[in-house]
Amino acid sequence: MEAATHAHITFFLTGSRSREHLESVEGLDLRPALLAGYRALDELRYDFPLVLVANRPDGPLVQSLSGVIDEALTATAKGVDGERIRQHGLRIERDLRALVASGATGLLSSLWDGATSWLERDAEPSLDDSLRRIRAAIVVDGEVADCDAALPARLLRHLWVAVQARKVAALHQHLDRLVMKLTDILRADFERSTERRDASHLKASVGKGFGDAFDFDAMSRVLASAGTGDGFPEGRRKRIYQLLAVLTSRAFLPGPDAGVDPDGQPYKFIFGSCSEALDAFRTRMPAVIAMARAMAIAELEIDGQYRESRHDALFDEFGANGLDPQDLAAFPDYLVCVHAGQLPAAEHARLMEILTSGLPIKVLLQIDDILEESPDEQGALTAGMRMRQIAGMAMGLNDVYVMQSSSSNLFRFREHLLRGLQCRGSALFSVFSGASGAASGLPPYLVAAAAMDSRAFPAFVYDPSAGTNWAARFCLDANPQRDLDWPIQRFAYEDERHQKVSDDLAFTVVDFVASDRRYARHLADVPREKWSGHLSAVTESLSRERNGLPTTVPCVLMVDERNILHKVIVDERLIREARRCREMWHSLQELGGIHNSHAEALLARERVAWEERVQQAEPPMPAAIVTAPVAAAALVASPAAVREPERSSDEAYIETVRCSTCNECTTINSKMFAYDQNKQAYIADVTAGTYAQLVEAAESCQVAVIHPGRPRNPQEPDLEDLLKRAAPFR
Amino acid sequence: MSPLSATECLLQMCDERHELEDYQSGVPRWCTGCGDNAILAAVQRLCRDEGLRPEKTVFVSGIGCSSRLPHYMKTYGFHGIHGRALPIAEGVKMARPDLTVFVNTGDGDCCSIGAAHWIHAIRYNMNLTVFLHDNQIYGLTKKQASPTSPIGTRTNTTPRGSYLEALNPLTVTLGVANVSFVAQAVDWVPEALFDIVTAAYHHKGLSFVRIIQRCPEWMPKTLEPWLHDPNRVQLLHHANGLPLRAGLARVYKNQVEHDPSDINRAREIASSHDIIPVGILYRNPDVPCYEDLLRPDQLRTIDMKRAALDAELDKHTVWPREANLLV
Known part of the structure; x- marks a missing residue:
């Protein structure tokens, strides 16, 4: 050697x-x-930086800078100036990207102003025109975020705020409706009261113009004698007032009306630790239960369905076991952003507590380094193992929404992020930021993308609401060349x-x-x-x-x-x-x-069995002949399988399911013929009438579902003629 | 379908169960053998099976044999004026979106004097369930030709036989913008009738069901060829439409698989002459409902409504005292 x-x-x-x-x-x-x-990433067009759109609540919540510029160019780069505008648009995009890469932050509009102020317009007079047109076509604005260590939390907060704003707005609207309806009920009660029928109130209700035109004392006496009732029972009135008190106290909802908690601290919903989030959730739970209870009772009250004898007992213990995810779904969620590298054991235990209990808390587990070295240099490298196992374990809980992705892929996973934030129960977003690359001189985007491409940190989504099996719930599609062990590139x-x-x-x-x-x-x-x-x-x-x-x-x-x-x-x-x-x-x-x-083992077994069958069997028939009966059978659900019980032609009966409720037979003899629970006829008592009536009913039935059978009384007159008439229906 | 929450289950636990009798009111005065009886039975069964609360259900009708149906329902009813069942029902729905609103109208009521309302009701696509009882004749007024009477029908108004081809309510409906649900049933196939009525009820938007019905008094022979030849009734079935019931499949062997989302094919099927298609011809759940489009962004309280009304009326008010001063 x-x-x-x-x-x-x-x-x-x-x-x-x-x-x-x-x-x-x-x-x-x-x-x-x-x-x-x-x-040089800033010279390339790719997903980053992102624009966290803040001025288009009904549009996309996040867009890539390239996408924004592309949209603007589609609208402006037309005609003879099209190519020039396009070139200038791409140039300003490159400048913006370089600006953000150098650490600049702010709104897209302010970064645009900053980037364009450096351009030498005098050297290129048409540049000013191009930029003015492109800027006018850009309708979105918001913070610009590059793929860095802060991106995962920044993006998730942005999406969370938008999702919660919609959710809380819907909740407020629902509560407002309930309050309005309950108020209407009280108002109706008041309108019927003795006080309301007083002459002075009646006069006030008519208005000034015709205040002297009526005798309101007489009107009051007439109304008093009309006897419209004395209004609600005191218990109902009191209950409605209590409901209104709960439904109007919404201090624990996020938004401009958010108040302070019992400790005097402002209510917040985004936390930097699992413990804080859990404590806040539990502290606020009684208020949430009271609100959910009030909402349910209010619906019944508004519908006029509340019965004290029936409902009081049910609602006395309402929420004793907490609220289920469906009930909690109407209320705001919590967001926790934690760094995996700074997760002490106690915090780790609280994270598990959140995930296992299915509380409406969404957790961002940010991992900055998946190549951390094992404390024991003699052992395995354990690249990313400790952090990745949390996502794997969360999937094993079955009802937690789990998303794992590198930050480089977050833009493509934006819909999954939104879906996770909108799901009921808890969600875990395990994100590798790529920040560890700084020590090696690589930008976070490149490190994050390399981690995903190399299968060191694969991207996947586990969505328990997507179906009942893994095929529906689990998605691995974002990874390049997912059928292969490793992606291959030229x-x-x-x-x-x-x-x-x-x-x-x-x-x-x-x-x-x-x-x-x-x-x-x-x-x-x-x-x-x-x-x-x-x-x-x-x-x-x-x-x-x-x-x-x-x-x-x-x-x-x-x-x-x-x-x-x-x-x-x-x-x-x-x-x-x-x-x-x-x-x-x-x-x-x-x-x-x-x-x-x-599946592959099953396939192999079936293949062997099939080959054995083929060898033993006669030469196969042509495919068309083999499949024809199968196709025919598939076309129609086999009637034989659910065929009605065989009836003797001697028996009198009605094909009840085909009865069209035309009253012909029941008019002839309502004791012999009757309707079932679906109002379709059957022979209730064949002895309650004559054979002649059976035959008459069969003849008059327009859907011919009555079968008279054979006569029970051989002495009945004109039997021979009746049998002849009955023959077509037997 | 998302699972019910514990609270929703709790509320349902106290719901009252209703029997067929809870929806029945009086003895129908329709002729013996009239197809309206079958429609009434199917509708009452629907109410019971869907647990519709009688006090939250309204049947609106116009004028004619069919329009007597609200009288036989122990729910709210509105026996309206000729041809105006649909606008009345739209008004009910607009004022009380929480009510379940059905419309029972006849071929004369809907397709003649009420034709304009019919077209626009389809276009408005409010969440109503419309049953067109089509017996092809004005029966209540003792036999006059209706728009759907077959050509050559001898009636009191057409003693030499009607001159015009019958109007096809299905093709008309399928030609209107915003159409969202069109089905056809026949009264003598009650299983299919019930399935179609149920599907129509579950559709959000205006569901239009033409029910071809027998009139044993004035048109006793008209539908006999179809009544006695099951092959002339064509069952439409599809995974996204109605399933094929085994009992029906045994009797009605003329079966066609038809995807209700295919409007062009629906129009072809609706144009059939010798065959009566039975099933869902067209369904598009994505067509918006008018009441949803008009729903205000914010709740309007009584005070807000009163203030708006006052402001509007004040534009035209002549105050008595000021008027006196001017004199």
Whole structure:
């Protein structure tokens, strides 16, 4: 074995790097080759930054800057000036993106003003016209947010506020309706009272113009003698006043009317810890129960359905077991934003308490670093394990809405975010921000996207309200090339002879880890002169278990800051980590119905059984002949399956379900023929009439559902003629 | 369908159960053998099975045999004037959206004197359930030709036989903007009639059901060919429409699968001459209801209404004292 190969294998097995044959990657500023094209993100058009739309309550709540500019260009870039306006629009978009990337914050309108103020309009007179037109076409405004560590909480708060505003507005409207109706009831009660029939009130109600035209004393006496009743019982009046008191006290609802809690603290619904949120929820629960109870009783009162004898007992203990998610759905939810890295054990326990109890609390679990190193350097790398397990466990609870995503994917998941915020019960949003990339000189967007693409942090949604099985509830679609273990992308580069070379590269979790400087010791750069055939792709190493001395060493393609290609070998610990990551991805795939092992086993069994049947059976009939009866059977639900009991032709009966209630038979003999609970005729008592009446009824029945059978009395007159007439109906 | 909350269950627990008798009022005075009896039975069964509260249910009618139906329902009823059942029902619904409003109208009432209201009621698409009792004759006034009388029908007003082709209520309805539910039933297939009536009730919007019914007194032979030949009744069924009941499938073998969302196919089916299609021809739950479009953004209290009314009237008021001064 060559010395270089020996050194490479030694590094792979032990992580010990020979200085003679391998170089350290530290200081080389390497990044995976597939990320070579993403050095200057602000020059690329992509989902970020986002505009958190604040001035269009009925429109999209979040839009990408590119989307906003595209919409404006669609409206303005037309005619002979179209191309010029488009170019200027794209230029200002690029400037805006660079401005935001440099740390600028604020509304889109103010950033626009800032970006355009730097442009040299004099050098390009038409620029002013283009920008004026584009600006006029931009109808949305709101805070601009880039993909950074603050994005997940910022975006979720923005959406939560919008969702709660709609929810609280609907609740206020509902409560206002109840209050108005109850007030109307009291007003009607007052109108019937003796006080209201007093002459002075009657005069006031007519108005000034005709105040002297009537004798209101006489009118009062007439009304008093009319006896319109004495109004409500005192108990009902009191109950309605109590309901009104509860329904009008809405201090615990968010919004401009929000008040202070019993401790004098302003009511808030967004918290930085699970404990605070839980405490607030429990403190306010009695008020919520009282409100829910008042709403239910008010509905009954308004409908005139409240009966003290029946309902008092039911509502006395209302809410003793709390409220169920359906009842709670009308009330505001809570939002908790916590960082996974700063989650002490007590807080972790409270998080579990929220999720397991299904309370209407939505939790953002932000993860800034999924490559945290294990305290025990000898063990597994445990990349992201601790944080990812929370989302996995929450899915196991079955009734929690769970969404996991990198922040780079949040814009595409905006509908899932909204759905999670609108769901009943609790929701968990597990988001990787990509903020850990700063230490390696990579922007958070790139790190977050790489984590998702490399299966280190796959995106998925588990929505318990979407159906009753995993196929309906679980969605893995956002991940690239989800059928594969690792997504594969085309990579093109120029070799030493300046020839274009292209290759399909898999982006694995090893590539993702290799971009993190903390893991440099697991990597070693192979000098170009040492490149040889025993350096293989990581996917090859992953596809086979090591039996004996390895003959190849896995390497990843990386580029330095000058975009020079490097081959970097990795040690076996990273390969083990990649295997584990792949297995976890396989589990998710199975949940998502991809390569499902149960289904594949069943399919294999059925295939074997089918092949055996085919071998044993006669030559199959042509498909058309085989399928024809099946199709016919499918067209009509088999009548034979639900055929009515066989009747003897001697028996008198009616096909009741076909009776059209025409009264013909009941008019002939209402004791013999009667209607059932669906008002369709049957023979109630065949002895209550004559055979002649049976035959007459059969003849007059227009839908011919009466069957007279045979006569019971052989002595009945004209029997022979009757039998002849009955023959068509038997 | 979302599950009921505990509170909703609690409220339902106290709901009263109603029997068929709770909806029956008096003895119908329709002729023996009249198809109106079958419609009445289906409607009463619907009320019972859906648990409709009599005091929250209204039947509105115009004039004619069909329009006697509210008299036989122990609910609220409004026996209106000729051709005006639909505008009255719209007024009821507008003032009391919490009520369930049915309309019973005849071929003369709806398709002749009330035709303008019919067209616009379809276009307004208010949440009403309309049953057109179509016996193809003015029966209450003893046999005059109605718009749906077949050509050549001899009546008191057309002694030499009617000259005009009959109007097809289905194709007319399907041609009106905003149409959202059109079905056809026949009184002599009660199972299908009940299913269609139920589907119409569940539709949000104006559901228009034409029920072809027998008039044994004045048109005893007209429908006999269809009555005695089940193959001339075509059952429409679909996963999104009505299921095919096994009992019906046994008798009525002429069955067609028809997707109720396909309006063009619905128009074709509605144009059938020799065959009577029975089932849901068209259903579009996405057409907005007029009362929803007009619903105010904010609640209007009595004081607000009074103030608005006063302001409007004040524009035209001549105050007596001021008037005297001017004199």
